[in-house]
Every structure is written in structure tokens, then in C-alpha cells.
Amino acid sequence: MIDDDGTADLYSGFWPFIKRFLLLFLPLWVLLIALSAGIHVIISAILAGLSVSLVAVFEKKKMQTEMENQAER
Numbered sequence: 001m002i003d004d005d006g007t008a009d010l011y012s013g014f015w016p017f018i019k020r021f022l023l024l025f026l027p028l029w030v031l032l033i034a035l036s037a038g039i040h041v042i043i044s045a046i047l048a049g050l051s052v053s054l055v056a057v058f059e060k061k062k063m064q065t066e067m068e069n070q071a072e073r
Contacts, residue, residue, distance in 0.1 A: 010062055022055045
């Protein structure tokens with residue numbers, strides 16, 4: 001599979017693997033932390049679902065900074 005969107009260059013090419021790992025385990029970790037903190041199950045599930053979007057937001061911000069750094073060169 002050819003990836004032309006530039007995300008493969010983030011973190012020296014490890015970002016696609018890190019992203020897949022985070023998309024799988026970040027919601028699980030957030031859910032377990034929220035449940036152990038005594039937060040209601042439904043609210044914990046909502047927080048876990050919202051944590052997935054953090055990965056996309058981080059990726060977008062990182063790509064913007066990479067583009068700005070390349071434009072300055």
C-alpha cells in the first residue's frame with residue numbers, strides 16, 4: 001500500500017505502527033482508568049470513544065508543524 005499523505009514520514013516512519021497501536025489500546029486504557037476511578041460506565045465509554053479522536057488531532061497538529069518546518073527551510 002502506498003501512503004501519499006505524508007503521515008508515513010512522522011517519527012522516522014514508525015507513526016503508522018504507533019497509530020494502529022494507539023487506536024486499539026488508547027480507548028481501552030481510558031475506559032479502564034475511568035472505571036477504576038469510579039466514573040459511571042456510560043460516561044467512561046463516552047470518554048473512551050472521545051479518546052480516539054485525540055490520535056487524529058495529534059497527527060494533524062504534528063503534520064502542520066512538519067509542513068511549517070519544511071516551509072521555513
